[in-house]
Amino acid sequence: MLAPTHMVAGQAAFVALSLAVGHAPSWPEACLAAGAALLPDLDKRHGVVGRLFPWLSEPLEYRFGHRTLTHSLLACIVLAMLLWPLLPHGLWLAVVAGYTSHPVADMMTPAGVGWFWPARWRCVLPGNERYRMRAMGWGELAFAAILAVATIPLLGMAQSKPGTGSVIAAAIGDIATARTRYDAEKGNNRWSLRLEGRDNLTLADVNGNYPIIGPWKAAGFLIDTEGGPQTVCRSGDCNWYAESAVAVKGERQETLTRHIDAEHTSPAALMNALKPLEASGEVYLIGSLTARGIAAQAPSVAVSGDDVSLSYAEPRVIESWGARPLRDLLITVQVRHSPGDTVPKLALSEETAGVIPAELRPWLHEDDKFSRDR
Template identity: 75%
Template sequence: MLAPTHLIAGQAAFIAVSLSVGHAPTLPEAWLAAAAALLPDLDMRHGVVGRLFPWLSEPLEYRFGHRTLTHSLLVCVALALLLWPLLPHGIWLALVAGYASHPVADMMTPAGVEWFWPARWRCVLPGNERFRMRAMGWGELIFAALLGAATIPLLGMAQAKPGTGSVIAAAIGDIGAARARYDAEKGTNRWMLRLEGRDNLTHADVSGDYPIIGPWQASGFLIDTPAGPQSVCRTGDCGWYADSAVAVKQEALATTTRHINTPHTSPAALSAALVEMQAMGETYLIGSLTARGIAPQAPTVSVSGDTVSLTYASPEVLEAWGHRALRDLLLTVQVRHAPDEPVPAIELNQATGSVIPAEIRPWLHEHDRISRHR
């Protein structure tokens, strides 16, 4: 096939794959996919790419021949595995989809490709040679035109967030796959969980769309519901059981973290330090501290003895802690806000941070009363 047809096929393959996995393609990624679709022709020294890299194309063509090594499934898989840990998800998707589109398109020509190289079998699509396309023929021209026309609605569907989501993920509805996608792409967008499930205690139906607060345990989610935060997974350990779950990417946002490591403070001082961050966006507390008399609030606040663990807890939980002394704070404060907005540092007011323990406060009040009557 000609280079223009491969350019169109590379973009179409990238957009179709993006739609299937729920990735919103960008214009630079589409250009990259088109360029990657030309790379397999490195094994042809007179081709568009071969002329740019003659030092590589000539030995490849001489040693292996055209439509062999660089057009094989082996190279496509090797490229995908090699680039997976090195590149952002969208760029990786563009390179792999664009590259793989080339040998698939070349299978539609009479000669086919050695897809299973080093085996010498020539793979073709379709099996009947009368329906394969010859280079520069009317068949290739019509194929390129149809492919280009189909790309436009596919692009619109792939970019239609949050309504479209991932076609494959929606068909499977596996919460493990939803969590894997969320873990791979979290941090730059708001997320929503499209859930079909039931309450583990009452068995009531809880299906609906819920904002994702964060991850929960190994393969679940912490979501925001009208009744407060709720844990969702596929076991009885969570508040809700997920029969089907799809993670859907929504509008862009930025995530900024600040850290609190202090030996002591008070709920009032901590709340005051978080006011500016709360004004910027959704703010959560993650980590641990030591305090007495704190009541657990599942699933975000758990208590074991005097140790309090916070898992994406809202700063509002501090209001119920009264004047208790908070000690040994190791907290991460996460705020999700509009992109490009600077987030201030956290400054604890140590003048109000020290708290008299509740156990001795009545004795101090009694001492003051006696002193006044002397």
């Protein structure tokens, strides 16, 4: 097949795969898929890519022959494995889809390809030679035109409603698969969880579509509901049990973080510091601090003695902390906002009034009134 046909086939394969897995394709990614679709012809010294890298194409063609090693299933698998830890999800999809489309399209020619190389078999598609396409023939021209026309509506569907076309994810409905996809693509979009399940305590159905706040443990989610944050997983350790779960990518957003590393402050000062950030978007607190008498608010606020752990806690939880001093703050403030919006810097005043110095704490009895009041 000709290079333009392979480029069109590479773009079509990438868009179709993006729609299947719920990825919103971009034009740079589509262009990359078109370029990757030419790479298997590195084993042809007179091809478009072969002429760019003669030092590689000539020995490949001489040693292995055309449509063998670089057109094989083995090459596609090795490429996908090598690039998986190196490329972002969208770029990885583009390269793998574009590259793999080339040998699949070449199967539709009379000569076929060595798909199962190093075996000598030549794979063709379809089996009847009368229906295969010859290079530069009318069949190849019609094939390229059909792919180009079909790609346009598929691209619109994948870009306008990312996640709703996640055919594979929807078919599986496994929360571990949903979590894997969320971990790979989170950050630049809002996410929701299309859930079918039940409450582990009341056994009531909890089917619905819920905004995802963040990940929970190894394979679960923290979601926003009318009754407050709830944990979802496929075990009895969470609030809700997921029988079927699909992570759905929504509209674009940006995520920015600010950091708090302070020895002393107060709940009032912390709330005042967070107010400008709340005006910019959704704010969540992740980290730890030390304070007396703070009540746990599962699942966002966990308390063990004086140690307080925050897991995607909203700023409103601070309102119930009263005026008690806060110490040893190590908190990441996550701000999710609309693209292009400016997020102000975080200015936290370090308050020491009423805070017992660390050197004196070992000398005070835990039940000492002075200790409790301070």
